[in-house]
Amino acid sequence: MIRSSSTLSRSLTRVRASSMRVGGSYVKSIINGAVKPSVFSTKSLNKYGLSSSSNFYKTSTRAFSSSPNTIPFLLADIGEGIAEVELLQWFVEPGDDVKQFDRICEVQSDKATVEITCRYDGKVASLHGEVGGMMNVGEPLIHIEVEGGEDSKSDGASSSSETIASSTPGEMKEQLTIPSASTTSHAxxxxxxxxxxxxxxxxxxxxxxxxxxxxxxxxxxxxxxxxxxxxxxxxxxxxxxxxxxxxxxxxxxxxxxxxxxxxxxxxxxxTPHPNPNRPPLLPPITGERREPVRGMSRLMIKSMNESLKIPHFGYSDEISMNALHTLRNSLKPFAESQGIKLSYMPIMIKAASIALMEYPIINSSLSEDEKEIVYHNAHNIGVAMDTPRGLVVPNIKVRKKKPYNEYTPSSNPKSNTTPTHFQSVQTLSVIDIARELQRLQLDGQTGSGIKEADLKGSTFTLSNIGAIGGTYMSPVISKPQVAIGALGKIQTLPRFDSNGEVVAAKIMEVSWAGDHRTVDGATMARFSNLWKDMLENPSLLMANMK
Known part of the structure; x- marks a missing residue:
C-alpha cells in the first residue's frame, strides 16, 4: 500500500530506472516489495517500462512479504478431570504484543479460578469465546502470530492516503483510489x-x-x-x-x-442528567428469570449430591466461653504486634487438632469401595468461608522451609531453591494458624479468589455460622470427610454458677454431624467433650500442646 501520490511517483521512478527484467530472482528490484506486480494492469506495466512476462505472475508472494505464522493457542487440560471452564475475563486484545508467561485470560472451573498464561512470543490475532461463556478443554483460546512479517496495513493507517488495491490474476485491472480533499477534510x-x-x-x-x-x-x-x-x-x-x-x-x-x-x-x-418527568421503571410482577449454573454453583450441586448420600447423624452442645474470652484478650496485644487480628477461631482450630489426636477416627475417610478406613496423619482442618463467588472451604496448612537436617536422600542441599514442605495444624502454633487464616480470608475477598492448592486435602471441617449471626445448624459433611462442626455466635445468657447463683455467661452453641458408617454417637460425644474441656479450661489446652 502506498501512502501518498508523491511516494507513488518516487517509487515508480526508481522502478523505471532499474531497467531490470521482472521475474525469477530479480523480483526484489521492484522496491523490495513496496510495489506488488498484482497491483497494476498490463497496460500500466508497459507504461512504466516493466515486463509483463508470465514469470511475473508466477512469482511467489513470499518475494514481497513474509506473512506471520498464525497458530492456535489451545485451552490445556488443567487437571482434576475438568472438561470445561467458564471464561471470566480477558487480559489481552487483538493486536496486543505478548510474551511467554504473560496473562491471557482468567477461567473458573468447578474446583478453582485459574489464570492462563501465554506460551509464545508474538501478537494476538484473534480471541475466541465470550466473557461468561463456557469453553471446552482443547478448544483454541486465541490465535497468535508467532513469526515477524511485513504488515501490509502498516503503511496505510492514514485516512488521507491513496490506496492501490490488488486484483485477481484472471482479471488484472488498474485500481487507484484517491479520496477527494473534501472527503478527507470533513469526514x-x-x-x-x-x-x-x-x-x-x-x-x-x-x-x-x-x-x-x-x-x-x-x-x-x-x-x-x-x-x-x-x-x-x-x-x-x-x-x-x-x-x-x-x-x-x-x-x-x-x-x-x-x-x-x-x-x-x-x-x-x-452523561446527561436523568429526566425528572420520566416515570419510574418498576420490575415486572409476573415472569421468571433463568441463569446457567456455573462456577461455584456447579461445584456445590455436585458436592451436595455426593454428600447427601452419606448417612448423617447430629450431636449438639453448648460451650462456656468466659475463660477463652479472657485468654484471647491477653493474647491480642502480642498478636497485633505480629500484624494479626486474633479471633476465637484459631484457638478453637488448635483445640480441635488436639482432640483429633485422641480420636483419629474423626480425621479419617472411607475408601471409594467402602472396604477400608483411611486414617490421615495430617490435620488439614478446613474452614468454611462466605466469599463473593460463593461458599468455599480452604484448609489450614502452611508451606514452610525445610531445615537442612531434614533433607531426604533425593533432595539436594546445594540447590539454590530451599525445599519446602506443608505443615498441618498439629505442628502449628495459634499465631501461625491465625496468620494463615487471615491470608485465606484476604484471598477469598479478592478477584483472583482462593488458590486451588488451598482447597485440596481437607480432612476435617469447622464452619463458623456465628460470623453471620447463626446459632444452630445441621451441617452437611463434605465427602470424603466423616465429620464437620458448626459454631454458633457467642451470646451473653443467664446461667447458674457452682454456687447456684445466676451469672452472665458467654455461651456458644456447637452442632456436629458425623458419618454413621464410620463414626458412632459415643465417639462423637467424647470428641466434643474433650474439645469443650480445652475451651472452657485453657490451661488444659496449653498442657496438651506439643
Missing part, C-alpha cells in the same frame, strides 16, 4: 483518548465504544473494581435523552460542532 472521525486503553473492560465493549465514538475514560463502570460493562455503554447510547459531547476551546474562540467536520483533539463524554 467525521470517532476515536478514543489515550486513557481509554487503561480502562478495565472487555474487547467487545471496546469495539462497541469505538463504533459509536465513545471515550471509555469518561464512562463510570458499574462492574467489579470499576470495570466498564456493555450495559454501561448501552445506557449512554440509549438512556436519558442521549449522549452529549463537549469540545475544549483551547482559546480558539467558539468550538466547532461535529457537524462542521472540525474536531479538536480532546473530547469529554458527559
Amino acid at each position: 467525521p472521525r470517532s476515536f478514543e483518548s489515550h486513557d481509554s486503553g487503561k480502562v478495565k473492560t472487555t474487547p467487545v465493549v471496546r469495539k462497541l465504544a469505538r463504533e459509536h465514538g465513545i471515550d471509555l475514560a469518561g464512562v463510570v463502570g458499574s462492574g467489579p473494581k470499576g470495570r466498564v460493562l456493555k450495559e454501561d455503554v448501552l445506557n449512554l447510547l440509549g438512556g436519558g435523552g442521549g449522549t452529549s459531547w463537549e469540545c475544549d476551546n483551547y482559546g480558539l474562540g467558539s468550538t466547532s460542532s461535529p457537524r462542521c467536520g472540525f474536531f479538536l483533539p480532546h473530547l469529554r463524554l458527559q
Whole structure:
C-alpha cells in the first residue's frame, strides 16, 4: 500500500530506472516489495517500462512479504478431570504484543479460578469465546502470530492516503483510489483518548465504544473494581435523552460542532442528567428469570449430591466461653504486634487438632469401595468461608522451609531453591494458624479468589455460622470427610454458677454431624467433650500442646 501520490511517483521512478527484467530472482528490484506486480494492469506495466512476462505472475508472494505464522493457542487440560471452564475475563486484545508467561485470560472451573498464561512470543490475532461463556478443554483460546512479517496495513493507517488495491490474476485491472480533499477534510472521525486503553473492560465493549465514538475514560463502570460493562455503554447510547459531547476551546474562540467536520483533539463524554418527568421503571410482577449454573454453583450441586448420600447423624452442645474470652484478650496485644487480628477461631482450630489426636477416627475417610478406613496423619482442618463467588472451604496448612537436617536422600542441599514442605495444624502454633487464616480470608475477598492448592486435602471441617449471626445448624459433611462442626455466635445468657447463683455467661452453641458408617454417637460425644474441656479450661489446652 502506498501512502501518498508523491511516494507513488518516487517509487515508480526508481522502478523505471532499474531497467531490470521482472521475474525469477530479480523480483526484489521492484522496491523490495513496496510495489506488488498484482497491483497494476498490463497496460500500466508497459507504461512504466516493466515486463509483463508470465514469470511475473508466477512469482511467489513470499518475494514481497513474509506473512506471520498464525497458530492456535489451545485451552490445556488443567487437571482434576475438568472438561470445561467458564471464561471470566480477558487480559489481552487483538493486536496486543505478548510474551511467554504473560496473562491471557482468567477461567473458573468447578474446583478453582485459574489464570492462563501465554506460551509464545508474538501478537494476538484473534480471541475466541465470550466473557461468561463456557469453553471446552482443547478448544483454541486465541490465535497468535508467532513469526515477524511485513504488515501490509502498516503503511496505510492514514485516512488521507491513496490506496492501490490488488486484483485477481484472471482479471488484472488498474485500481487507484484517491479520496477527494473534501472527503478527507470533513469526514467525521470517532476515536478514543489515550486513557481509554487503561480502562478495565472487555474487547467487545471496546469495539462497541469505538463504533459509536465513545471515550471509555469518561464512562463510570458499574462492574467489579470499576470495570466498564456493555450495559454501561448501552445506557449512554440509549438512556436519558442521549449522549452529549463537549469540545475544549483551547482559546480558539467558539468550538466547532461535529457537524462542521472540525474536531479538536480532546473530547469529554458527559452523561446527561436523568429526566425528572420520566416515570419510574418498576420490575415486572409476573415472569421468571433463568441463569446457567456455573462456577461455584456447579461445584456445590455436585458436592451436595455426593454428600447427601452419606448417612448423617447430629450431636449438639453448648460451650462456656468466659475463660477463652479472657485468654484471647491477653493474647491480642502480642498478636497485633505480629500484624494479626486474633479471633476465637484459631484457638478453637488448635483445640480441635488436639482432640483429633485422641480420636483419629474423626480425621479419617472411607475408601471409594467402602472396604477400608483411611486414617490421615495430617490435620488439614478446613474452614468454611462466605466469599463473593460463593461458599468455599480452604484448609489450614502452611508451606514452610525445610531445615537442612531434614533433607531426604533425593533432595539436594546445594540447590539454590530451599525445599519446602506443608505443615498441618498439629505442628502449628495459634499465631501461625491465625496468620494463615487471615491470608485465606484476604484471598477469598479478592478477584483472583482462593488458590486451588488451598482447597485440596481437607480432612476435617469447622464452619463458623456465628460470623453471620447463626446459632444452630445441621451441617452437611463434605465427602470424603466423616465429620464437620458448626459454631454458633457467642451470646451473653443467664446461667447458674457452682454456687447456684445466676451469672452472665458467654455461651456458644456447637452442632456436629458425623458419618454413621464410620463414626458412632459415643465417639462423637467424647470428641466434643474433650474439645469443650480445652475451651472452657485453657490451661488444659496449653498442657496438651506439643
